[in-house]
Amino acid sequence: MGGGAITFAVKEHLKKYRVFATERSALTFADSIEKVREMGIVIGEPEGEFTAIETKDVDMPFFSNMISKMGYEMPNYYVIAVQDHGFSPNLSNRIFRFRMFEKLLKKNPSIENFLFHHREIPREFNRMRDAAQSVADFVSGEIYVIDTVFAAIAGCALQAEKFPALLVNFGNSHLTAAVVDEELKIRALLEHHTPVLMRRGLGEIRKLLERFERGELNNEYVLNDSGHGCYYGEVLEVKERLCTGPNAHLSPFxxxxxxxxxxxxxxMMFLLKRKAE
Structure with missing residues (x-):
């Protein structure tokens, strides 16, 4: 799942050759099988001579071999992080992704609520489910999955000394900011696109985060600004600001x-421990 680079490669391949895909792997390219067919991909068993490519988020034979060579046995617990926009054939993925986050926050704002046991992953998160299945197909054990942004925010929370804290992950695709209280509950959440903000410069990024912290943004504004969304459960007085991510140099924190x-x-390890308590 998650088909940016592979979708581009397949489109190039289709200019000269045929491409076949199973229904499960076809969802890498789009959330609608009909849209995949419109790309020119044939859903079903291949015909004639072909080269088979297995697509999966977690290559368990590779990890098993690596762990064995290090002299360890396979563990009983597995925690995976993937970026999941959700299965949404009829709605923009960026809108749907944030709606799912908002739904989960309203149900339970504790950050560990975003770490799912593989039997409890919401059906809308098809990439998480597929990643977990990649592990379950190979080993027996307890499998948990989380979105990458919440794994990063949890990692930031480990180093926060004062709460409420504004914790920001500057990823390659997304800037995700969360106001987290002393009980590690997410009281406000913002998600935007890093490349969009990078083009505007550090000053605009600072202004956006300051407005978010003060409670001055809303979901409609962020959507119209080419972001994903904004949610406030409660506006709190932030006492510390931290950041992480491959683009953390963009942060004023x-x-x-x-x-x-x-x-x-x-x-992820921190949340797994909290989940077990």
């Missing part, structure tokens, strides 16, 4: 310590 590619992993 202090970057948490450690490699930004590991902050999310630590956040």
């Amino acid at each position: 202090r970057e948490v310590g450690g490699d930004p590619m590991v902050v999310g992993n630590l956040g």
Whole structure:
């Protein structure tokens, strides 16, 4: 799932050759099988000579081999992070993704609520479900999945000393900001597109985050501004501001310590522990 680069490659391939896909793998290219067919992809078993390419988010044979060579046995718990826009054949993915976040926040704003056991993943999050299935097909164990942005925010929360805290993940695709209280409940959430904001410069990014912190944004404004959305459960007085991510240099706030590619992993372990308590 998550077909940006592979979709481009397939479109180029289709200029000279045929492409076949199973229904499960076809959802990599679009949330509608009809849209996939319109691209020129044939849904079903291939005909004639062909090269088979297996698509999956988690290559468990690779990880199993690596872990074995390191002298370890396969673990009993697995935690995976993927970016999931949700299955939405009739609605913009960026709108649908944030609506799902808002729905979950209204139900339970605790950050660990975004870490799903593989049997409890909402059906709309088809990439999460597929990633979990990639693991379940290979091993037996307890499997959990989370969106990458909440893994990063949880990793930031580990290093926060004062709450409420404004925690920001500057990813390659998305800027996601959350106001988190001392109980690690998300009281406000903003998601925008990093490339859009990068073109506007550091000053505009600072203004956006300041307005978000003060409670001055709304969902409609962010959508019209080419972002995903904005949600306020409660506007709190922020006492600390932290950031992480591969584009943390865009942030006016202090970057948490450690490699930004590991902050999310630590956040996942932290949430798994909280989930078990």
